[in-house]
Amino acid sequence: xxVIRGTHEEIELQDHPKHALSTMQLSNNxxxxxxxxxxxxxxxxxxxxxxxxxxxxxFQAESKVPLVVINYRITQPRISCIIVDFKDAYxxxxxxxxxxxxxxxxxxDDTGHSEIGVARLxxxxxxxxxxxxxxxxxxxxxxxxxxxxxxGFQATSNLLALPPHERPTAILAFNDLFALGVMHSVxxxxxxxxxxxxxxxxxxxxxxxxxxxxxxxxxxxKYRIGKLAVSTLLKMEQDPPEKMGSFTLMESPLIIRESTxxxxxx
Numbered sequence: 001x002x003v004i005r006g007t008h009e010e011i012e013l014q015d016h017p018k019h020a021l022s023t024m025q026l027s028n029n030x031x032x033x034x035x036x037x038x039x040x041x042x043x044x045x046x047x048x049x050x051x052x053x054x055x056x057x058x059f060q061a062e063s064k065v066p067l068v069v070i071n072y073r074i075t076q077p078r079i080s081c082i083i084v085d086f087k088d089a090y091x092x093x094x095x096x097x098x099x100x101x102x103x104x105x106x107x108x109d110d111t112g113h114s115e116i117g118v119a120r121l122x123x124x125x126x127x128x129x130x131x132x133x134x135x136x137x138x139x140x141x142x143x144x145x146x147x148x149x150x151x152g153f154q155a156t157s158n159l160l161a162l163p164p165h166e167r168p169t170a171i172l173a174f175n176d177l178f179a180l181g182v183m184h185s186v187x188x189x190x191x192x193x194x195x196x197x198x199x200x201x202x203x204x205x206x207x208x209x210x211x212x213x214x215x216x217x218x219x220x221x222k223y224r225i226g227k228l229a230v231s232t233l234l235k236m237e238q239d240p241p242e243k244m245g246s247f248t249l250m251e252s253p254l255i256i257r258e259s260t261x262x263x264x265x266x
Contacts, residue, residue: 219255
């Protein structure tokens with residue numbers, strides 16, 4: 001929703017005719033998207049929330065319509081990518097936990113193994129390595145993204161089944177919904193957040209600030225991404241067709257709330 005709001009507000013600032021700059025929200029209806037782009041003589045396409053499907057790439061190559069892709073990396077003419085730097089974000093989130101004295105840091109990941117998922121895991125592993133903390137596979141678990149809060153609960157139950165001296169004192173989650181499940185599981189096991197287990201999520205969904213306790217999370221700059229996507233599209237309109245697209249990395253701030261605290265173990 002924030003990406004769409006950013007695109008709408010940037011469109012309002014532009015001098016182009018409004019019929020040339022409009023948005024459509026199509027959920028996995030790829031044929032309808034391409035049909036609409038043809039009928040509207042689209043000035044460009046912004047794709048968020050999914051990987052560019054082959055038909056769209058073929059349509060883009062044929063029509064030379066500029067395409068902006070959010071959070072996927074594609075190297076092809078007339079395609080620009082805006083990517084959140086999740087590797088750095090998860091490095092800083094893990095570093096925050098290490099600075100709080102945590103050494104057994106769990107990770108509840110998504111099974112999708114997408115580019116953005118791999119980046120998150122690499123950031124976590126790099127921070128551990130820099131601090132001289134061995135990566136422990138038993139503290140890593142992955143679940144399907146559509147399992148959401150329940151998946152986070154079940155995955156954390158597995159981590160907390162480890163002996164007390166081996167289970168994590170802090171857990172990073174792939175997203176906020178997983179993190180909410182993590183916190184629920186910690187409490188269900190008679191433990192406290194953050195006194196016994198610190199928790200960090202990702203996305204800064206509205207629910208995160210109202211969780212108990214309020215969730216520390218990595219905030220994606222979704223509104224700024226939406227605005228940048230429109231301005232990038234308009235710049236691409238001026239470029240020669242043969243020019244390769246660009247990659248823009250966006251930094252994500254760590255929003256520190258009450259779900260993280262100094263490790264209580266001595």
